Amino acid sequence: MTMTQPDSPTCNTVRAMLAEDIKTRSESIERHLAWCAACRVVAERLNSAWTLLGALEHREPSPRFAAGVMAKLAPTGTRARPLIAPWLRWTAAAATFAAIVVVTSTILDRGGTEDKAASAVVAELDLDLLESQELLTNLDVVEELDVLLLLDEP
Amino acid sequence: MDPILDPDVELMLRVRAGDRSAFEMLIGKYQRPLINLIGRYLGAYDDAEDLAQEVFVRVHRAAPRYQPTAKFSTWLYTIARRLCANHARGGALRRWFSLSRDAADREDDPPDAGLNVADPADDPSVAAEKRQLRRVVAQALAELPDTLRFAVILRRYEELSYEEIAAILGCSVTAAKLRVHRAKAVLAKRLAPYAKDAG
Numbered sequence: 001m002t003m004t005q006p007d008s009p010t011c012n013t014v015r016a017m018l019a020e021d022i023k024t025r026s027e028s029i030e031r032h033l034a035w036c037a038a039c040r041v042v043a044e045r046l047n048s049a050w051t052l053l054g055a056l057e058h059r060e061p062s063p064r065f066a067a068g069v070m071a072k073l074a075p076t077g078t079r080a081r082p083l084i085a086p087w088l089r090w091t092a093a094a095a096t097f098a099a100i101v102v103v104t105s106t107i108l109d110r111g112g113t114e115d116k117a118a119s120a121v122v123a124e125l126d127l128d129l130l131e132s133q134e135l136l137t138n139l140d141v142v143e144e145l146d147v148l149l150l151l152d153e154p
Numbered sequence: 155m156d157p158i159l160d161p162d163v164e165l166m167l168r169v170r171a172g173d174r175s176a177f178e179m180l181i182g183k184y185q186r187p188l189i190n191l192i193g194r195y196l197g198a199y200d201d202a203e204d205l206a207q208e209v210f211v212r213v214h215r216a217a218p219r220y221q222p223t224a225k226f227s228t229w230l231y232t233i234a235r236r237l238c239a240n241h242a243r244g245g246a247l248r249r250w251f252s253l254s255r256d257a258a259d260r261e262d263d264p265p266d267a268g269l270n271v272a273d274p275a276d277d278p279s280v281a282a283e284k285r286q287l288r289r290v291v292a293q294a295l296a297e298l299p300d301t302l303r304f305a306v307i308l309r310r311y312e313e314l315s316y317e318e319i320a321a322i323l324g325c326s327v328t329a330a331k332l333r334v335h336r337a338k339a340v341l342a343k344r345l346a347p348y349a350k351d352a353g
Contacts, residue, residue: 018338045349049341050310052291056288061185065185065207068203
């Protein structure tokens, strides 16, 4: 239930302001919380959740953290090249798309008894395209492989 | 804050000039917050150190083109956010990291490491309760939508201003506040049964 008092913000306003830290709350918000039990419950739940987040421990980095960074940076001259050059990936994707457009339009032109065979061809090409798209979405992974190689080095 | 006044920007400018010790100082200062930020975001620490190292690798590679347009930490956390998002999206990348870890590392880091830490002085039942609470909190965080999770972690653990959070998330200050508020509301609901432990 929304409650108001003269010169006091509404419950909705107060609950919107509760996102702020306690130390930054205005006096009017505190006054509202002093008499509005419903908003007080909301505030207490938010504060409890905020406090509970402190249950997570701080993890210390391993002593070899900095050395690990340097190891990843060091042998830039021996970095492996990406498995597939970026221009080749895009060319392959464009070629696949063009092939699908051509085959699809050819099939549509033929129609009739060839529908079943044509559908199979389209399905196969769609699969190729899907696989290509999957490759494209994981380009970062391919590019990161060089780091993997560096990590494996003694 | 004027980026020029940020001492870490000064260090980064030295890194740009090829000063290795300045880079090591930045690593020393930010390795811990980065690992914890990433670990909390991912809900586990298995890959956090690898990813944190990767953040510094990106920083170093970008150094020759570095321009001090913001606080160093804002830039650093922006890189971390992008790497985390890529990591979360890419199951293949996750597998890659798990393959890259050697057996010794696995023995050092039991699953869920960092969320399972218990004070040796604790009574076993109290320690078990604490572990359970950590799991619940980690789970509640992990279930938040991506943008809410990062915002609330930056606010709660890194104690960043809304202006900095907005810069890192690439949104307005109002949107950053809204994300933190929404995250708090969701967490309050999920953690309500454990609220008695908060005091």
